[in-house]
Amino acid sequence: MTSGRHYVLAAGGTGGHMVPAAALAAELMRRGHSVALISDERGVRFPDLFDGIETHVVPASRFSGGPLGWLRALRTMAKGRKQARKLYRQFRPAAVVAFGGYASMPALSAAFAMKVPTVIHEQNAVLGRVNRLVAGKVDAIATSYEQVARLKPGHEAKVHLTGNPVREAVLELRLRPYPPLEEEGIFRVLVTGGSQGASVLSQVVPDGLALLPVHFRRRLQVTHQARVEDIDEVRRKYAEHGIPAEIATYLPDLPERLAWAHIVIARAGASTIAELTAAGRPAILVPLPSATDDHQTANAREISAAGGARTIPQRAFTAQELAKQIQKLGLDPEGLAHAAACARSVGRPDAVRDLADLVESIDADWASAGMGRAEPVKIAQGGEAFA
Known part of the structure; x- marks a missing residue:
């Protein structure tokens, strides 16, 4: 076991983001680390998922509604980023792990500004819009499927196939x-x-x-x-x-x-x-x-x-x-x-273990050197529909 570190997880919205975040939080704490959650108002409504975990609700907003809506969203995101930076100065995270969705943007933006190592986890077989936006800036990309659409070939070196963590039960x-x-x-x-x-x-x-x-x-x-x-x-x-x-x-x-x-x-x-x-x-x-x-x-x-x-x-x-x-x-x-x-x-029962291993490996030296234990992931072309 490594010495105890501090990690921030960013997730919000639906259970698709919150459940794997909760599974990772439990595994990191089992390994002796401290965990804090950054979420939105929707994310904290899931009962029992994050009991006993320090939770921070920060402002976040979708970019919709035309120019005025985008301007409002930018202002909201700036407020969330400011709150996240304040948390990082106090909590001093070894890494920030985000699970996609607009609720993770303030946490990631603050991490980029403060040079905190970052990991994104993609639950779906198509890289989500927010994850696509930040993929070039993060230190590692964890995926749940062997084939992932909308993932640029230039990002292969930092892609790790971990699977999607599920609850212990x-x-x-x-x-x-x-x-x-x-x-x-x-x-x-x-x-x-x-x-x-x-x-x-x-x-x-x-x-x-x-x-x-x-x-x-x-x-x-x-x-x-x-x-x-x-x-x-x-x-x-x-x-x-x-x-x-x-x-x-x-x-x-x-x-x-x-x-x-x-x-x-x-x-x-x-x-x-x-x-x-x-x-x-x-x-x-x-x-x-x-x-x-x-x-x-x-x-x-x-x-x-x-x-x-x-x-x-x-x-x-x-x-x-x-x-x-x-x-x-x-x-x-x-x-x-x-x-x-x-x-x-086709289940990946070791997903939470593998994701936690990846997160533990992301420290400042690792990030600056650009090294990791990337497992090959096939880049799907276009994300075609199938039946």
Whole structure:
């Protein structure tokens, strides 16, 4: 173990940024380091993720709304940068680790100005806009996929394939076998749209499951995470179809739900894919079509190519198509177990360890010398969509 250092993590917005940041924070503290979090008002609303960690909410803003909006955003970012610099003078971080999104910009800008070593972590298979903006300035780029679109070839020397860290409770599922599916046994379905839910899943899944043959429908046991505005309608539909279902807007015990699920129906967010591959659970994935640079479609490429998931574009995600896919999978227990193994085969269970190792290696001498233990990462061309 190295001597204790101070590290600042910058993340905000969605669970896709906050969950890997929380996993890294726990690992760094386990190694004897001190950690502080810089986030925005959205990021600190996730319950229990950063309990006991010094947290600072700094101003940040999207660059939108035309020239006046950009001017307001610049002023907001300048305020956030000033607060971050004040924190660095007190906390004296060995490195700043940012997880993308505009909420990380003030922290990175202050680090560049004060010559604090920096690492960015990209959760998706397409380099995000903020990470693209700062990629040339940071000391290291950690990626979650072997193929990453929008990553310039000139940055290869500082790219490290670490994977996307997941919570310890999810990682422990690798030690548990895929639940056996008996021919007439209960078929457990987990439906989740990620930290923000997904209305299309709520609109399609209950009706799709209702189209299954009666003998199959009677075997179903569903857990469905829905948006607040959708939950009453979802509850009504399952009751109308006579399908046993537990519906909630938040699942605090999601790892346990994942443990017993035979199949997961979900969006293709980075954290969702990381958890599916860590646990080894087959899935039907419906990428969010409005995601920046269609990155959810890119996220689903690896697990789908391995045979661990079936990707359905949202335009083709109908009740009839879902029923067809579920029936195929549910009538083939051996095939479903094989899909679970395929999903597990592309997991990166050492992601948090490898990311923490990288962060520990980024000190002032390392940064000035431009050295590191970069692992080759393939640069994807253009980030094409796939199905």
